Amino acid sequence: AQKITQTQPGMFVQEKEAVTLDCTYDTSDQSYGLFWYKQPSSGEMIFLIYQGSYDEQNATEGRYSLNFQKARKSANLVISASQLGDSAMYFCAMSSARQLTFGSGTQLTVLP
Amino acid sequence: DAGVTQSPTHLIKTRGQHVTLRCSPISGHKSVSWYQQVLGQGPQFIFQYYEKEERGRGNFPDRFSARQFPNYSSELNVNALLLGDSALYLCASRLMFGTANEKLFFGSGTQLSVL
Numbered sequence: 001a002q003k004i005t006q007t008q009p010g011m012f013v014q015e016k017e018a019v020t021l022d023c024t025y026d027t028s029d030q031s032y033g034l035f036w037y038k039q040p041s042s043g044e045m046i047f048l049i050y051q052g053s054y055d056e057q058n059a060t061e062g063r064y065s066l067n068f069q070k071a072r073k074s075a076n077l078v079i080s081a082s083q084l085g086d087s088a089m090y091f092c093a094m095s096s097a098r099q100l101t102f103g104s105g106t107q108l109t110v111l112p
Numbered sequence: 113d114a115g116v117t118q119s120p121t122h123l124i125k126t127r128g129q130h131v132t133l134r135c136s137p138i139s140g141h142k143s144v145s146w147y148q149q150v151l152g153q154g155p156q157f158i159f160q161y162y163e164k165e166e167r168g169r170g171n172f173p174d175r176f177s178a179r180q181f182p183n184y185s186s187e188l189n190v191n192a193l194l195l196g197d198s199a200l201y202l203c204a205s206r207l208m209f210g211t212a213n214e215k216l217f218f219g220s221g222t223q224l225s226v227l
Contacts, residue, residue, distance in 0.1 A: 004154075033214075033215075035215060035216075037218075042220060043200055043202075043220050043221045043223070044218060044219065044220040044221065045155070045202060045204075045218035046218075047215050047216075047217065047218075050215055091154050091155075093154075095214075095216075098157075098160050098167060098168030099145065099157040099160060099168055099170065100145075100147075100155075100157065100204075100216060101157070102154030102155050102156075103154055104153060104154050105153075105154050
């Protein structure tokens with residue numbers, strides 16, 4: 001069974017600063033994917049970034065980067081230069097062929 | 113191009129009633145999944161369909177059922193509604209089935225309230 005743990009229920013960051021959202025995972029699969037999604041109050045899950053278990057380099061997508069440490073089973077999301085529009089719920093998720101398993105989420109608030 | 117579309121956006125039902133939620137995937141996507149998100153929690157997997165066949169089922173009772181049509185759209189049905197079924201129901205689509213590295217694209221969800 002796959003499990004995702006997000007230990008930060010809420011985080012605050014000052015506008016224009018960087019913030020790291022923590023995610024650890026547990027799986028017995030050799031091949032898996034790790035995703036981060038953003039969920040604003042509107043409810044839609046917005047894809048941010050993906051890291052494959054065999055990828056040697058950390059994934060980056062614009063202001064988002066994923067700090068992948070396979071031995072520690074962690075996949076932290078780093079948001080650089082935070083913007084007010086980044087305020088939302090952030091979910092870490094792990095994929096198998098059939099489904100995504102989500103963590104409980106981190107509510108990020110960007111302060112002006 | 114249209115993203116994943118879900119209808120209705122909001123729904124209010126009473127206990128014991130039946131509900132049908134609808135989803136249209138991104139054009140060209142053949143796989144549709146359903147997730148339930150209770151307030152304050154992450155989404156939980158309900159079903160995955162690919163080429164009109166059920167390919168995966170989460171830990172949900174038989175009151176929950178789904179199907180996929182030839183045009184790859186999908187319906188989620190819930191019978192004998194309980195108060196605990198109140199949640200945001202998310203539909204997601206992906207191109208294929210069977211790979212762990214393919215991202216899911218989500219719709220905006222249907223907010224179901226059971227009174």
